[in-house]
Amino acid sequence: MMMMKGKFIFSVIFLSLLNFAAFGETLQEDETPSPVETTAPAPSFFSACDLTAEFSPAIYINPESSLVSAPSPVIYPVSIGFLWPNYTKIAIQPTLSFFTMYHLWYDGQALPAEIENRTSQTVSLLLDIPAVFSIYSSEKSRFQFSSGLAFLMRFGILAGGVKDSDSGYSGTAGSDLDHINSYFWSNARFLYFSLGASWLYDLVPHLRLGPVFHTYLPLGTMFAGEGVQGMIISLGLKLNFHL
16 A cells, blocks of 8 residues: 555656656746847838930921921930839839920911921920839840820920011911910820830849830820820830949
8 A cells, every 4th residue: 555655656746747847848948039030121212213314216296287397307305214113023114305396386286397487496394104014034134114194394485596576377476486385285285195115134233225115195185186296206225224
C-alpha cells in the first residue's frame, strides 16, 4: 500500500514538473519579441514622376477653300509634361504644347492664313490630360497608348505689319481680330479629344527616347457643324526622363 502511494505521489510530482517546464517554455516564447513587420514606404510624388518632352511637327487641318485661306498648314509644337505614377501600367500624363500660326476672318470662321494675307498672329497653348496605358515589350522598351481630353487655348494679336485700321472682312483688321478671338472661345471650340501612341527605348538608365504620334479631334468645332476644322495630326520624337 505504501509502495502504491509512493508511486502515485512520484507520478504527480513528475507530471507537475513536466507542466511547469512546459509553462516555462511558453512564457519564454511569449516574452521573446516577435519580428517587426516592415513595409516599404510609398514613393514620393517626385520620385514617382517621369518628365517628358516632345517635338512633333503637325498638320493643322483646314478643309476650307485654299483660294481664301491657307492650305492645311504645318505647325511646330514644343511640348513638356510629366507621367505619374511611373511604376504602374496605367498613369496620367498632363502635357502642355506651345505653337503659333496665322489666322484671318472669313464668312463667320477663323481660318488659317498665309503670311501675306494674315490678320492675327495666334499664340496657342494645348493642354492635354490623357490616361496612358503602357505595355512592356522587354526590359528596355515599352509601348504607350493614350486618350483623354485636351484644351486648345488660343489668343490672337494683330500680326506684325498689320494695323488696327487696316481693311478687313468685317470692316477693319481690329474688328476681324475681335471676331477671331470670340470664335476661338465660342461653342466650346477649345475642347478636343486626344489619341496617341508611342514607343520608348531605354538609351541609358533614367533616359528613354522614341517616336510618338498624336491626333486631336476638335469636338466643339464638330458639334458646331464645321467638320474637322482645326484637327491636329502630329508625328515626332518623345523624350522621357526618370527623376
